[in-house]
Amino acid sequence: xxxxxxxxxxxxxxxxxxxxxxxxxxxxxxxxxxxxxxxxxxxxxxxxxxxxxxxxxxxxxxxxxxxxxxxxxxxxxxxxxxxxxxxxxxxxxxxxxxxxxxxxxxxxxxxxxxxxxxxxxxxxxxxxxxxxxxxxxxxxxxxxxxxxxxxxxxxxxxxxxxxxxxxxxxxxxxxxxxxxxxxxxxxxxxxxxxxxxxxxxxxxxxxxxxxxxxxxxxxxxxxxxxxxxxxxxxxxxxxxxxxxxxxxxxxxxxxxxxxxxxxx
Amino acid sequence: xxxxxxxxxxxxxxxxxxxxxxxxxxxxxxxxxxxxxxxxxxxxxxxxxxxxxxxxxxxxxxxxxxxxxxxxxxxxxxxxxxxxxxxxxxxxxxxxxxxxxxxxxxxxxxxxxxxxxxxxxxxxxxxxxxxxxxxxxxxxxxxxxxxxxxxxxxxxxxxxxxxxxxxxxxxxxxxxxxxxxxxxxxxxxxxxxxxxxxxxxxxxxxxxxxxxxxxxxxxxxxxxxxxxxxxxxxxxxxxxxxxxxxxxxxxxxxxxxxxxxxxxxxxxxxxxxxxxxxxxxxxxxxxxxx
Numbered sequence: 051x052x053x054x055x056x057x058x059x060x061x062x063x064x065x066x067x068x069x070x071x072x073x074x075x076x077x078x079x080x081x082x083x084x085x086x087x088x089x090x091x092x093x094x095x096x097x098x099x100x101x102x103x104x105x106x107x108x109x110x111x112x113x114x115x116x117x118x119x120x121x122x123x124x125x126x127x128x129x130x131x132x133x134x135x136x137x138x139x140x141x142x143x144x145x146x147x148x149x150x151x152x153x154x155x156x157x158x159x160x161x162x163x164x165x166x167x168x169x170x171x172x173x174x175x176x177x178x179x180x181x182x183x184x185x186x187x188x189x190x191x192x193x194x195x196x197x198x199x200x201x202x203x204x205x206x207x208x209x210x211x212x213x214x215x216x217x218x219x220x221x222x223x224x225x226x227x228x229x230x231x232x233x234x235x236x237x238x239x240x241x242x243x244x245x246x247x248x249x250x251x252x253x254x255x256x257x258x259x260x261x262x263x264x265x266x267x268x269x270x271x272x273x274x275x276x277x278x279x280x281x282x283x284x285x286x287x288x289x290x291x292x293x294x295x296x297x298x299x300x301x302x303x304x305x306x307x308x309x310x311x312x313x314x
Numbered sequence: 315x316x317x318x319x320x321x322x323x324x325x326x327x328x329x330x331x332x333x334x335x336x337x338x339x340x341x342x343x344x345x346x347x348x349x350x351x352x353x354x355x356x357x358x359x360x361x362x363x364x365x366x367x368x369x370x371x372x373x374x375x376x377x378x379x380x381x382x383x384x385x386x387x388x389x390x391x392x393x394x395x396x397x398x399x400x401x402x403x404x405x406x407x408x409x410x411x412x413x414x415x416x417x418x419x420x421x422x423x424x425x426x427x428x429x430x431x432x433x434x435x436x437x438x439x440x441x442x443x444x445x446x447x448x449x450x451x452x453x454x455x456x457x458x459x460x461x462x463x464x465x466x467x468x469x470x471x472x473x474x475x476x477x478x479x480x481x482x483x484x485x486x487x488x489x490x491x492x493x494x495x496x497x498x499x500x501x502x503x504x505x506x507x508x509x510x511x512x513x514x515x516x517x518x519x520x521x522x523x524x525x526x527x528x529x530x531x532x533x534x535x536x537x538x539x540x541x542x543x544x545x546x547x548x549x550x551x552x553x554x555x556x557x558x559x560x561x562x563x564x565x566x567x568x569x570x571x572x573x574x575x576x577x578x579x580x581x582x583x584x585x586x587x588x589x590x591x592x593x594x595x596x597x598x599x600x601x602x603x604x
Binding site: 123129156167 | 475492501
């Protein structure tokens with residue numbers, strides 16, 4: 051892909067003799083919406099963890115907008131413009147919704163202890179910036195202002211998911227990685243999520259890569275779909291191509307269930 | 315264990331007794347940044363207290379420095395010690411820090427006990443009490459006001475840090491290191507900042523302790539001292555400023571208030587502590603409601 055924002059080449063990851071990812075090649079185009087699917091244990095979240103610096107692959111290279119990611123620590127990866135959400139919600143407990151989202155701005159600001167102690171003008175300005183940008187992200191994902199002071203983990207489940215997306219957006223990413231964003235959502239909430247993902251790309255020019263089990267959702271919003279099975283990238287293409295790819299049907303969907311599963 | 319003749323709480327009532335209580339409050343507030351805000355278990359906090367006290371003791375008695383000029387040196391020494399101890403340790407998960415700080419506390423005390431320049435076991439005596447614009451800070455009342463001002467500054471600094479980018483980062487890292495890192499927070503750097511700020515509080519407390527009592531000895535900086543500071547923080551409620559101050563006052567004043575009970579007082583104090591730990595594990599101070 052010529053305009054690839056993120057490229058993975060021959061990424062191989064193993065833990066104690068078990069191969070989790072085998073020579074994975076993978077691209078994400080700038081401003082695209084793409085999905086990574088595959089059965090449980092296929093290595094999808096491990097791939098996210100390699101991109102974001104939590105896991106260190108034994109071989110291969112990962113480049114993002116001209117920067118090699120493998121030598122970087124997770125916080126440095128975030129600074130290059132990759133944000134993520136977690137499969138299981140990981141909002142900061144005992145902190146408000148707004149405080150949670152403000153965490154995303156940490157890497158875009160710099161004031162330290164001295165500025166805080168002396169209330170330096172630059173620090174005060176930054177505090178306002180952190181608050182304003184967090185507020186903007188919360189409005190963008192549709193969390194009403196009266197929920198902002200509430201403890202984040204007391205919100206309705208679907209709202210917590212959106213707060214997590216707002217928190218990721220607050221890091222001002224160029225690429226957003228969503229790990230099973232629709233898990234546990236109602237049908238209506240899934241429709242809202244589809245609209246939100248489209249808006250993230252269209253209005254903020256952020257490329258979105260998601261791991262998702264809901265095939266219907268994946269096929270609706272993705273421009274490209276990649277299929278991972280037992281650590282191998284077995285297929286890559288448009289949703290239509292993937293739906294008719296026999297290897298995918300066999301490996302991922304199970305031969306007998308294929309018809310049912312693909313009857314969207 | 316709470317034989318108070320061996321701690322530095324002096325036995326005179328009134329203002330002089332409130333000085334150590336305020337001093338404890340300052341140190342507890344400093345340790346609260348490390349333990350309460352950043353969630354790092356520091357078992358050798360008395361070491362930073364010693365660094366401050368000995369910096370002042372050595373520079374004023376051996377080299378004839380003015381007390382006020384020694385404070386930047388005391389702070390610099392604490393920062394340096396904080397970087398040396400915290401730099402490598404804070405990369406590891408937090409249990410290691412407890413062990414390393416425990417060792418560090420003992421190293422500082424044993425070094426002070428054996429080095430010539432720290433006066434070995436007998437310590438340093440005859441530390442001059444300071445002057446401030448023609449005011450000789452000498453009487454217990456004078457020191458009471460000095461410690462009061464220092465406590466107010468310590469509270470103000472704690473509040474401002476808590477409500478800042480750095481203060482929030484401590485909470486993020488304490489609650490979920492991985493999520494914090496995914497938000498672009500350098501957890502090692504943020505923890506090191508907490509550790510160093512705690513060290514500075516301890517060192518400044520130690521500096522004023524040295525001129526208040528005019529004499530320091532290695533036994534003022536024992537492991538037991540570190541546990542008392544930690545107890546003040548945990549008793550009152552980690553991360554809660556009024557709670558931590560209350561905890562410091564209880565740790566200093568409770569054994570004194572129970573003095574009439576004779577040898578039973580230590581038993582009662584200990585049982586009281588255990589009950590609080592059992593029934594209010596998050597400290598005496600109520601959890602803030604939102």
